[in-house]
Amino acid sequence: MVATLKELGPDIWIADGPIITAAAGFHYSTRMAVIRLSNGSLFLWSPTQISDALRTEIDALxxxxxxxxxxxxxxxxxxxxxxxxxxxxxxxxxxxxxxRRDIRFDGNLDGAMDSDWVDNIDLAVIRGNLITTEIVFFHRQSRTVLFTDLIQHFHPGWFKGWRAFVARLDLMVAAEPSVPRKFRAAFTDRSAARASIRQVLEWPAEKVLMAHGDPVTENGQAFIRSAFRWLTAA
Known part of the structure; x- marks a missing residue:
């Protein structure tokens, strides 16, 4: 059986899921991460499509x-x-x-951390954006920062037709991973966003994981600083 999970670092694995169709017919890749906490339990970030094979590998961890x-x-x-x-x-x-009123939620990601993972994972709430409030995580053992949609990088040719044109304008297929222009424009409270990103930049990051883009495996802090220079330098 071909492995579904790929090791990214100590006690962190990633799995790529199916391509999904979002608004206006844009196709997005999906990716999740599995983090093993110091108590042996698992923290699943951005769970993608479930399968028997994926469950078997996760249950083994x-x-x-x-x-x-x-x-x-x-x-x-x-x-x-x-x-x-x-x-x-x-x-x-x-x-x-x-x-999602069909989901039972046990708490809110409002800056507080569960005692079970406070020694392994930090988080920053990126506030002030009209599209979504993203929670950025930092896994200490692997020195990995986990971004979801705030940094994206699709390969040339991923989008077709007019969507390719829009994606280029939006920096989704820029030369390097970038914050899409729609997210930049949606930051109505830039002071709050700037404070949140400065919190992220305090983490000693080596790797950066994105839901939509290849992982960055070295110099992660410098990468994040470059990606958000448009915000922090303002």
Missing amino acids: GDVAYLIPPNSLHHVFLGDWQRAYPNAKVYAPPGLAQK
């Missing part, structure tokens, strides 16, 4: 304790995971509890 949607846009498969792991805690980023 430990008990699933947390299902974490990192913003109000990444929730499509969350109900399936909650049905598969009914004892796992689910935390809601701002705006998601109102959108």
Whole structure:
């Protein structure tokens, strides 16, 4: 059997899921991360489509304790995971509890951290954006920062027709991973966003994981600083 999970660093694995269709017919790749906490339980970030093969590999790593949607846009498969792991805690980023009333949420991702993962994972709430409030995480053991939609990088040719033109304008297919222009424009409270990113830049990051783009495996802090220079230098 071909492995579904790929090791990214100590106690962190990633799995790529199916391509999904979002608004206006734009196709997006999907990716999740599995983090093993110091107590042996598992923290699942942005769960993608569930499968028997993926479950088998995850169950071999430990008990699933947390299902974490990192913003109000990444929730499509969350109900399936909650049905598969009914004892796992689910935390809601701002705006998601109102959108998914079919999901049982055990708490909010409002800056507070669960005691089970406070020694392994830090988080920053990126406030002030009209599209979504993204929660950015930092896994200390692997020195990995986890972004969802705020940094994206699709390969040339991913989008076709007029969508390719829009994607170029939006910096989704820029020469390097970038904050899309629609997210930049949606920051109505730049002071709040700037403070949040400065918190992220305090983390000693080596790697950066994105839901939509290849992982950055070295010089992560410098990469994040460059990606958000348009905001922090303002």
